[in-house]
Each structure stands twice: as C-alpha cells, then as structure tokens.
Amino acid sequence: MNAPSSFKPRSDLVRILMERGHVYQATDLEGLDAAALKGPLSAYIGFDATAPSLHVGSLVQIMTLRRLQMTGHRPIVLMGGGTTKVGDPSDKATQRPMLTDEVIAENLEGIRRAFAPFLRFGAGPTDAIMVNNADWLEKLGYIEFLRDYGVHFTINRMLTLEFVRNRIENELPLTFLEFNYMLMQSADFLELHRRHGCTLQFGGSEQWGNIVNGIDLIRRIESAEAYGVTAPLVTTASGVKMGKTVDGAVWLNAEMRSPYDYWQFWRNTEDADVGRFLRLFTDLPLDEIARLEALQGAEINEAKKVLANEATTMLHGAEAAEVAAGAARAAFEEGRLSNDLPTIEVARADLEAGIALAALATDAGLAGSRSEARRLAQGGGLRVNDVAENDGQRTINLADCNAEGLIKLAAGRKKIVLIRPV
C-alpha cells in the first residue's frame, strides 16, 4: 500500500506530499495523481473536539491541508461536532470518556482558531472552508441512519479491521457506540462529496479503515471515485509519540503554550529528526533542507534554530518568533537576561514581605506543587538569578531583584521565568 518507488507523480500535489513525507498509505496514488492534474480537488480532514486546543500531533494534518492549498486545491476542515459525541475508537484501547455538549462546544471554539495561520479561508475556488458534521449527523434518525448507511456495511468486513481485531483478541470491550464511529465518518465523506464535491480524505495512519469505508460508501451510493491518503504517525527518533512534555501536549493555542515555549519545543528536536521535521513542518525548499540536514555535530543546532523560527513564524507570526529566538539567544548563548523571556508579575507588597521560593516557583508555573518545587530545589534544579538554591523554604524578597528590578527563576537549564514586582 505504500507508494511504489517507481511511481513518478506528475501532479504538484502528489509529488510534494511524497517528497515532504506526508504519505504513509494511499488507496490509489496514481489515480489521485491523474485526478489532481485535471483540476482543483476538494479534500478534507476531520478534527474531533476532544481537547480545548489542537497540539503538535495534529500539525501534520494541518500541514497536509496547507500543501493541498498551495498546489491549487481546496481544503475542507471538518469540525467533528457530531462525531466527538461518539468517540473514535481507532487508536484507543478503551472507550473514551463521554464529553458533554458544553465541553464539546468550547473545545470546537478553541480548535477553530488554530487553522487561521495555516490556511487561507474564503469563498474562492481554492479557499479553505470549515464545516461541522453536527449539521448533518445530528439530524439523522436512528432508523433512517440504519437504512441509509447501515445497509452498506457488513459486520464481516468491519470485523477484519485492525483495531476491531485488536480489541477482540485482547479481550477489551468494544461498545456498539464506538463500533458506529466508522459509519459516521463514512457518512461525513459522502456528505462532503455531495455538498462540496469532496473526493479526497486525509488522516492519520489509524484512520485508514475509516477512510476506506467512506470511499466504498461513495462508490456504492454515488458510483463516484474517491481517494484516501494517510500520513505517518510522527514519532521522535527515540520512538516516543511526538509532542509529549511536562505539561502534556504541545498545544498550538498561545494561551496554552507560549510562543517562547513553542520555539523551544522545536529548538530541542533530536538531531536525527531535524530533516524530517523541516520537510513536514516548514515550507523551506527541499535543497535548503538537504543542506541544513547535512550539518554535522554542533553545527546542526543551526538547523534546529531554522526549524524553530520557521515553525513558530508559521503559527504565531514572524514577530513572535523573533522575540522567542532573541530571548533564547540571550539566555543560552550569551548567558544574559532578556526581558522577552516569559514574565510573571508579582505584587510588590508580597515580595516586600517575602515569599517562599517553593511557593514563588509554583506560582510561576515552574513546578506543579510546592512539594514538587521543594524537591526540585533539593535536587539542585532550581536556580535564583543563576545560583542554585537547595532550600525551597528560603524567602525571596525585593533584595533578590537584579539591576533591572527583575528576579530570574529557572527550573533546569531550559525553563526560565522572570519575576517582575508590580
């Protein structure tokens, strides 16, 4: 199912997706290539509202839509207002917790915003559009649903799907609710085909079964050809699923993860991942990436900075990226303070009275609790103005302010926060 190496795509779309590492599996890459040459395609990816923001794990998908648009096609962002209520079981060992309507609505709002920097929305032929599957899924009556869609799916076939076999073999429950998810996703594809002429669906590798079923449904009901392409699951070279850190995921929304931290995330990429990430997550030309990727030893840090700059610029804008880069340069390369580091304001009166270091570090977000901050200090990981402080109980007051009236607090080498009395 992987693209044969002998295949030479003629369309920009397929060529670029392949070159940049977006293709893991495809139903009919040659057919898609031919279709893309004929004119603008409409393609979609669905995003369920399981969290208040998308994170780096979804970035591959977003970038796929971006490439699609840049090669002259129309992206459709499908918000899963309806499917979220069922919950996709594909990559899960157990059923997801049920989310309430209120939570789903809030999550959708947060997710919606993430797309603006990556796609151009509008009414033109290749402008991106955003739709919500609650619009059609919620109207379906049960019997209607069974008769219109259920009739096209056989249990025999569904039982052969990998995640279904997994659940059954490992004796994990698979509820009927979850079992229906793929029908809903198939219905989505059909609906988008009808409404918007959508003929292509992208998704993560775990979406393969769902996508193929949608293509079948379109073929049966509309006698039309549709295509599916999945992206590889992006892991780091160490084999860890990408984007997992202290605070959980690397969120895209700025209020959940600051541009500075976002820049740092990319800057801390492992050597072995730099080339792959540059191809996937930036628009840099491939020959430029090849040059950066070839850098050896410490020089590859330059490539990581480029990656951080490009990725941060794309999401938060050039200005935010420059500020983040500048703050990092000052802090790590010149060993001095930059006022552009994340800053926490603390009431001057509180500092006059004195605050325990552990409490201050916790409030500044460097530790999850005071106990944790205290342990961090004991282990030598907490520094005040670059001096390791072992006693978490030590009081911090205005006397700790430097010449600029700030206190620099650091947990480890990389997490730095400035305290500003106000």
Next chain:
RNA sequence: GGGGGAAUGUCCCGAGUGGCAAAGGGGGCGGACUGUAAAUCCGCUGGCGUACGCCUUCGCAGGUUCGAGUCCUGCUUCCCCCA
C-alpha cells in the same frame, strides 16, 4: 439466569503476608557529561507544613478490627465459562 475472575499511586503497565504513602518497570522531571542533541550514570516522581508531623489515596458504599489495598456485606463496571 447460574458459576468463576478482575478493578492499585487520577500518565501507563504492574507486585502487594491486616501495620502501607504502598515493591518494580515504562514515561516524565532534575543533576553530571554535552551541542539547549543522543547515549550513559545518579536523584526525584500524592498534597500541605520550617521541623518530630498532618492530610488524602488502592472501583463505589457500608461493616469487622487498636489498625484494612489486604477480611466481611451490598453495589457498579469489565472479562471468562455454563444456560
């Protein structure tokens, strides 16, 4: 409907004789070493407290006991076997 088993440190897996803040992994965080990398070694990994300490945790609710993750009763969810 009947019988048998399971649920553990709110990231995951997982041991647990009535004295347990609870073995061991993974993951994460910190330290050393480096290049803000990898690998390796070391430390930490429930909350609050300056401290001898206090509080909250083993599916839920009761009970026995000086004392319960561990025993008893009921309930919930899941798995297996029989019907």
